[in-house]
Amino acid sequence: MGGWAIAVHGGAGVDPNLPPERQEQAKQLLTRVLNLGISALRSDASALDVVELVVRELETDPLFNSGRGAALTEKGTAELEASIMDGYKRRCGAVSGVTTVKNPISLARLVMEKSPHSYLAFNGAEDFARQQGVEIVENEYFITPENVGMLKLAKEANTILFDYRVPLQNGYDNCGVEVENPLQMNGLPISVYAPETVGCVVVDSEGRCAAATSTGGLMNKKCGRIGDSPLIGAGTYACKVCGVSCTGEGEAIIRGTLAREVAAVMEYKGLGLEEAVEYVMEHRLDGGKAGLIAVSSSGEVAYGFNSNAMFRACATQDGFMEVGIWE
Incomplete structure (x- = not known):
């Protein structure tokens, strides 16, 4: 193929009652950043440059859960985290617990390229950001009125707001309807929709792969x-x-x-990209809800999710393009 x-994602799992105008906003943002990536690829930008470019753009827009609007x-x-990986040389950089860095994905790349380490967190990541001269903002920059409202809901329900609507344990959903068989995270109940993680994966015309998540x-x-987002092999690989x-x-x-498993079954079982994604989604989540996007060095693109939806967009050099939310 070549x-x-x-591919770009804006989170797996979507409130089934998400208003049509919000769905449209999400699709417009995904289309815009996808086109930004396509333009860069057509100008011979490297895979690594393109994933950083696209994720920076998503961090700057408050619609999804990264950067502003986290x-x-x-x-x-707001405590932000991000990671980036260059598949060509298998180099990586990651940050966690960042509170004043406008674009955590760019700080993750600096960790990879300008530090002796692969991962910096909390005060150490903040100190490094200042040494590198990246753009710094007040923590309030990341906070939106909508997310303040969501946090209030979560506190009232004494739960974590997750990325798709599920009932609370042995009780009532957020419409006041009595429910059973709730979904749990590490044995604790989780509930209601909140915007999710962003990510981008690219293979360039030289066959070099890169991935970034924030x-x-x-x-x-x-x-x-x-x-998982800043953990190499889990959220990014x-x-x-x-x-x-x-x-x-x-x-x-x-x-x-999850991310490493896709590569592993391709490398060790000889599966193609699509098969690898299907295999991992079926065999490696143990009841967890998730989604992923992937590209192969031969120019293929694939995605999978077992939640009710995933904000996604993808394109290939031969003219294929898709922007979607639901199954």
Whole structure:
């Protein structure tokens, strides 16, 4: 096949009652950043440059859960995390617990290229950001009135707001209807829709793969919680055969080393990209809800999700293009 390919996601799982105008806004944003990536690829930008470019754009728009508009911690603050991986040289960089860096994905790339390390967190990541001269903002920059309202809902329900609407344990859903068989995260009930993680995967015309993921985490998460997004092999992975970015229930993605598993079954079982994605979604989530996007070095693109939906957009050099939300 060959040629470049790109995929973008804005989170897995969507409120079934998401208003049509919000769905349209999401599709417009996905289309805009996809076209931005396509233009860069047509200008011979590297896969690594393109994933950073696209995720920076998503971090700057408050619609999804990364950068501005990120999910808030139990204390009402934003703690951001991101990771990036260059599959061509298998180099990576990641940050967690970032509170004043406007574009965490660019800080993750600087960790990869300008530090001796692969991962920096909290005060150390903040200090490094200042040494590198990246754009710094007040934590309030990331906080939107909508997310303040969602945090209030989460606190009233004494739960984590997750990325799709599910009932609370042994009680009532957010419409006051009595329910059973709730979904749980690590044994604890989770509920209602909140915007989710963003990510981008690219293979360029040279066959080099890269992946990038960025998130604010979960609404009402404990301060200091680290999800799958900054963990190489869990939320993000790229190597010579593919690039993968995940979204959804971070705890399940971590346990399943989801992104790396796609590469592993391609490398060791000889599966194609599409088959690898299907295999991993079926066998590695153990009841968790998640989605992922992937590209292969031969210019293919694939995605999978077992939640009710995933905000996504993808395109290939031979003219294929898709922007979607539902199954």
